[in-house]
Amino acid sequence: MPATIYDVAKRAGVGIGTVSRALNDSPQILPHTKAKVLKAIEELDYQPHAMARGLARKKTNMIAVIVPFFTGYFFLELLRGVQQEVTSHDYDLLLYSLDHRKDKVEDFIEKTLQERRVDGVLLISLPISDYYASLFIQKKCPIVLVDSYHPKLDSITVKNREGAYLATKHLLSLGHEKVAMIDGQLVSSPAQVRLLGYKQALEENGIPFRDDYLAISDFVSGQDGFNREAGYHAMARLLELGEGRPTAVFVSSDIQAAGAMLAIQEAGLNVPDDIALIGFDDIELAEYLELSTMRQPMFEMGKLGVERLIDRIDNKKAGDYKISFSTQLISRKSCGPPCASKQNNTHETVSA
Amino acid sequence: MPATIYDVAKRAGVGIGTVSRALNDSPQILPHTKAKVLKAIEELDYQPHAMARGLARKKTNMIAVIVPFFTGYFFLELLRGVQQEVTSHDYDLLLYSLDHRKDKVEDFIEKTLQERRVDGVLLISLPISDYYASLFIQKKCPIVLVDSYHPKLDSITVKNREGAYLATKHLLSLGHEKVAMIDGQLVSSPAQVRLLGYKQALEENGIPFRDDYLAISDFVSGQDGFNREAGYHAMARLLELGEGRPTAVFVSSDIQAAGAMLAIQEAGLNVPDDIALIGFDDIELAEYLELSTMRQPMFEMGKLGVERLIDRIDNKKAGDYKISFSTQLISRKSCGPPCASKQNNTHETVSA
């Protein structure tokens, strides 16, 4: 059995209260006594039991991170940022990832909040209902949303609408008129908002929105459509338009764009000559595929999320906190050369 | 404040012992009484406090997973398997990832073992010293090593040596004679063992091992060399050999191979015509790069690791457990066509 605070007290010839004071750097203890205690601790290789401490202090020193797992590289980068920050603040991380097929985010929230009594929750890319938002506030349990938004809670987001707008605009500025979009399931908030940005760019350029130019990735059931297969099938549908097919596509995630690229190649077409492509995220893969994309600062978002969360926990800071990161256009080959080579498409303009 | 077991007892008109019995499905309780208690629990939205329960039961219901973070996609896949299994057994997962620049695996072990008192530890791709191996045994804390090995502990590994052997042999069978290897830092156990497999294949084919054909990835300091930059620089060194450069390279991880590929292209050379490449892992990227590789069953390893760990915890099963997964050759374009086109290299054989 590991040593307890009683063992230490006995060995140092003091009471357990004194040991506790030495442990917690209380000023209410003589340096001499403290030294004695520290020596006993050393000799017994004593380590305070986190659960016992947590029970007495009503603090677990754990934060929960809830993620939807299929987010792949995006999640990995984000988690790296999270981990770095968590570790440096001496908290431990309880990771929950939900499988949409069987888990509900609500169950995880209940579990972390009521059972585990974590000190704070970081919710990644997951929507939260008003009911649960209020619950967190009522229980005074700090929560930070990352890549998700709720008016009453701290949220760190990326400017999805702006990003989608800029991506579409980039395509437009290259001379494209027939610009389609491949999006994830609209239950996903980023998917919704990116669609808005796409439409806005179209509108500003006087190009009417076409239903058949919006391909929602819904191939793989139970997921949100942000995956390769879904991208592949969405592109395939666009390709079925034949001659009326788009000359450029804004895809709402790089991973879908990867699938789309494959579909284009299999159809004997070429990126960017036949169809220009721009994605969203800037995952590792994008660099290899020479895919233009809107970069999200994933690592930074994770890090800042934890920073803010711990600030709430330790310093009980209140107040609204909304941060929105801008996306950055990363221009690669998949969009083709600017303008010049697209002039041959200009005759289409007449009919538009 | 959330309801406690006392609140429930009062409301149901019973003692706290009875509530506890209802909670833990004890047979020592009348169905009628149990129903009464369950009703009170429902009404109060009571949830047992995990820490209090843990303290009394001497069981945390948490398992720790310790990973080196830079393992990228390999780790992500593995963690998916881990998560799935952990969740289905109603344990929670405490994630620790260590940054080699500042963390020591020993500190994490101490922390999880002594402070957090987790019920079990899953150590991924990380070596463990004899001292700590004994510590786990002595403390009777179950531990399972995944992608790592220790004679006294449960280990789930992949047949690294065999995999490396087969990869090298594949290159050899294609007609290559000048086969080099790019490896990670030799402190990494897989790196060591894969080197052995490479040498064995060479030897069996009567090809002498050449020092200048072994490029250790050591570019990025503080890491183990299993990353893109390191692969790039290792390949660059091989390329400096000029005409004496290898015609095929076995790279000890796909991510390094990706870097190597880039170096080859930048040198104006072509894969597989000038240099054939085979990697290890079969990460997502490999498919895109059309990189031949030895596939590791990552998801399965994670899942099995947890399965075994929980078996140890719940059923107190003892005994040695060593599982070794075989790797699978995934043949893609990066190795080029079999034999025929390599015949022009045969004249080199004379000097060998």
Next chain:
DNA sequence: GTGAAAGCGCTAACAA
């Protein structure tokens, strides 16, 4: 400044 004692919210052994 320090020791003793009372909780924190549970489980489990012990009576009744």
Next chain:
DNA sequence: TTGTTAGCGCTTTCAC
């Protein structure tokens, strides 16, 4: 079968 009580290992009053 059920209620009572004594811990689990700590923090935190409260006296001294």
